[in-house]
Amino acid sequence: xxxxxxxxxxxxxxxxxLALIGCRSDRSSKASKGTGGLKKTYQIAVIPxxxxxxxxxxxxxxxxxxxxxxxxxxxxxxxQKEDDRSQQIQVLEDFISRQVDGIVLAPLDDxxxxxxxxxxxxxGIPVVIIDxxxxxxxxxxxxxTDNYKGGVMxxxxxxxxxxxxxxIFLIRYLEGSASTTFxxxxxxxxxxxxxxxLELLVKDQYAGTTTESAYQLTENLLSRYPQVEGxxxxxxxxxxxxxxxxxxxxxxxxxxxxxxxxxxKLIQALKDKELDGLVLQDPVKMGYxxxxxxxxxxxxKPVEKRIDTGVTLATPENMxxxxxxxxxxxxxxxxxx
Amino acid sequence: MKITAGYSRLKKxxxxxxxxxxxxxxxxxxxxxxEVSGRFxxxxxLTSVATQSVIVALSALGMTLIIISGGIDxxxxxxxxxxxxxxxxxxxxxxxxxxxxxxxxxxxxxxxxANGLLITRLRLVPFIVTLxxxxxxxxxxxxxxxxxxxxxxxxxxxxxxxRTPHPSWLLxxxxxxxxxxxxxxxxxxxxxxxxxxxxxxxxxxxxxxxLCGIRTDRIxxxxxxxxxxxxxxxxxxxxxxxxxxxxxxxxxLELDIIAAVVIGGGSLSGGEGSxxxxxxxxxIMAFLRNGCTMMGWPNYFQEIIIGxxxxxxxxxxxxxxxxx
Numbered sequence: 001x002x003x004x005x006x007x008x009x010x011x012x013x014x015x016x017x018l019a020l021i022g023c024r025s026d027r028s029s030k031a032s033k034g035t036g037g038l039k040k041t042y043q044i045a046v047i048p049x050x051x052x053x054x055x056x057x058x059x060x061x062x063x064x065x066x067x068x069x070x071x072x073x074x075x076x077x078x079x080q081k082e083d084d085r086s087q088q089i090q091v092l093e094d095f096i097s098r099q100v101d102g103i104v105l106a107p108l109d110d111x112x113x114x115x116x117x118x119x120x121x122x123x124g125i126p127v128v129i130i131d132x133x134x135x136x137x138x139x140x141x142x143x144x145t146d147n148y149k150g151g152v153m154x155x156x157x158x159x160x161x162x163x164x165x166x167x168i169f170l171i172r173y174l175e176g177s178a179s180t181t182f183x184x185x186x187x188x189x190x191x192x193x194x195x196x197x198l199e200l201l202v203k204d205q206y207a208g209t210t211t212e213s214a215y216q217l218t219e220n221l222l223s224r225y226p227q228v229e230g231x232x233x234x235x236x237x238x239x240x241x242x243x244x245x246x247x248x249x250x251x252x253x254x255x256x257x258x259x260x261x262x263x264x265k266l267i268q269a270l271k272d273k274e275l276d277g278l279v280l281q282d283p284v285k286m287g288y289x290x291x292x293x294x295x296x297x298x299x300x301k302p303v304e305k306r307i308d309t310g311v312t313l314a315t316p317e318n319m320x321x322x323x324x325x326x327x328x329x330x331x332x333x334x335x336x337x
Numbered sequence: 338m339k340i341t342a343g344y345s346r347l348k349k350x351x352x353x354x355x356x357x358x359x360x361x362x363x364x365x366x367x368x369x370x371x372e373v374s375g376r377f378x379x380x381x382x383l384t385s386v387a388t389q390s391v392i393v394a395l396s397a398l399g400m401t402l403i404i405i406s407g408g409i410d411x412x413x414x415x416x417x418x419x420x421x422x423x424x425x426x427x428x429x430x431x432x433x434x435x436x437x438x439x440x441x442x443x444x445x446x447x448x449x450x451a452n453g454l455l456i457t458r459l460r461l462v463p464f465i466v467t468l469x470x471x472x473x474x475x476x477x478x479x480x481x482x483x484x485x486x487x488x489x490x491x492x493x494x495x496x497x498x499x500r501t502p503h504p505s506w507l508l509x510x511x512x513x514x515x516x517x518x519x520x521x522x523x524x525x526x527x528x529x530x531x532x533x534x535x536x537x538x539x540x541x542x543x544x545x546x547x548l549c550g551i552r553t554d555r556i557x558x559x560x561x562x563x564x565x566x567x568x569x570x571x572x573x574x575x576x577x578x579x580x581x582x583x584x585x586x587x588x589x590l591e592l593d594i595i596a597a598v599v600i601g602g603g604s605l606s607g608g609e610g611s612x613x614x615x616x617x618x619x620x621i622m623a624f625l626r627n628g629c630t631m632m633g634w635p636n637y638f639q640e641i642i643i644g645x646x647x648x649x650x651x652x653x654x655x656x657x658x659x660x661x
Binding site: 075096114 | 373389495580581583634
């Protein structure tokens with residue numbers, strides 16, 4: 001009696017499970033039919049660092065755009081919990097088991113992902129790295145923003161709006177974060193080399209991962225160095241945190257401020273001239289080129305080892321130009337919900 | 338209410354049967370999916386799933402003991418992360434890999450011991466003590482690692498969890514062998530030793546157990562310490578896999594560990610559960626994850642399925658109790 005009941009329960013659950021699978025595979029087969037044709041469609045796994053952030057949605061949009069244009073099938077799948085190195089390794093291993101034709105990976109860690117990528121290579125699966133650096137050599141191509149250049153660009157903009165002289169803060173993001181460290185280095189080098197008139201009041205303070213921690217740090221710095229005239233923050237959360245602190249202190253728009261990356265709130269601040277510049281990356285292009293490069297390789301075309309997706313400066317003056325607008329607010333609704 | 342030995346054996350069998358059928362169904366469904374049918378049951382994929390299961394399985398062995406004794410350990414995953422960080426830290430100090438692994442193991446044991454002492458000496462509920470310890474251990478891990486991951490040079494420790502072991506006559510990675518070996522030991526301890534019997538007795542009815550002369554506090558402290566050691570070992574394995582010490586690793590993994598025990602027939606009210614059931618629970622979740630990823634299904638889908646399975650398993654547990 002007990003036994004039967006238990007079996008029935010499990011069967012019921014699995015029927016639901018099967019039904020769901022049915023729905024899914026229906027939809028995906030419809031999606032791939034348009035592009036498929038007779039020849040084999042390549043299956044490419046695209047593994048981001050996380051799946052919920054705006055930034056990764058834009059990368060996904062680019063990847064889907066490339067998949068549609070080139071007629072390949074992509075699997076978009078990140079670690080179940082954002083930023084979980086261990087789970088990203090699992091996802092990678094599972095796609096190796098699936099024997100996909102290629103993998104596009106944004107590694108969460110420059111070390112921890114090296115071995116799984118080596119394994120993919122050993123199984124004959126090519127890997128393209130996007131967004132963040134990976135140690136080792138077992139990948140086809142590395143496609144990312146030139147972060148150092150982004151920092152240089154920010155320094156020049158800040159110097160420009162400050163007339164080449166004044167006291168400034170460099171707010172750092174997080175110890176050990178490679179991409180932002182390059183941005184900070186680019187900023188620092190440019191300021192010390194090209195703009196002797198700029199004096200760095202703070203250059204070794206870290207904002208931490210959240211908007212809240214960046215907010216607090218900036219608040220503390222503002223009360224300690226009220227004479228500050230310009231600020232640079234190297235990513236979205238630190239830019240927004242610093243912006244909030246400036247707004248609270250009534251200093252937004254008075255202190256010159258250059259940030260990095262974009263979001264709805266930062267665009268508004270740019271519009272209100274509370275921000276003097278935002279350095280923008282091109283995540284859509286990153287996702288697009290990731291898939292495109294892999295397909296090029298699979299079709300026997302040569303690929304470059306390092307591809308720069310470019311950085312662009314948005315200012316209150318140029319923000320309404322169409323090409324800047326599309327970077328500030330990438331129109332991704334066509335590809336992802 | 339006379340229960341014969343034969344009947345109780347049958348009961349144990351049926352308790353295991355449910356989860357086992359679940360596991361078989363999960364495996365057969367994925368192996369029948371046309372997209373992955375040829376690849377899902379490949380040996381390479383099976384060993385890959387087994388390797389992915391090692392960390393949860395090791396921690397779940399200890400958790401099974403705790404849950405049978407009527408307790409719970411929410412600090413398991415944080416404990417694991419602390420051990421992972423300490424191993425990387427010790428290797429960077431120039432200690433030998435073996436010593437570093439031992440430090441990770443002992444740190445896990447100490448956290449477990451602290452849990453046990455706090456629960457028994459202060460008469461606090463395990464849920465609260467281990468909830469607190471979850472934060473403490475995670476905090477220490479981040480402190481030791483100075484809020485970032487620790488890179489450590491590659492050593493033989495990092496070969497424990499590879500998908501294809503060298504030397505190849507091992508067939509499976511050392512981590513998998515360790516999991517099998519320790520599972521057998523724990524199953525024997527639980528079934529055949531006086532200690533195992535006492536753990537079950539405490540979980541079934543602590544008061545009666547104490548009246549029968551069992552030193553319940555001492556048993557509980559041992560149980561939490563053993564569980565802590567398993568978490569420490571799982572942390573060593575996590576380091577082996579990541580090749581870096583990451584203080585944010587395994588965030589929320591304690592819930593997976595508890596879920597594995599519960600799916601395998603462990604009862605949160607204590608007195609019930611088995612090592613084999615727990616392992617089946619671990620594998621059900623591991624195969625589901627693996628299968629969902631291979632199919633390219635989105636994460637939310639896989640989370641919903643695993644959630645549903647947990648509820649169904651507990652519903653079955655209740656049903657079983659009502660009938661007894």
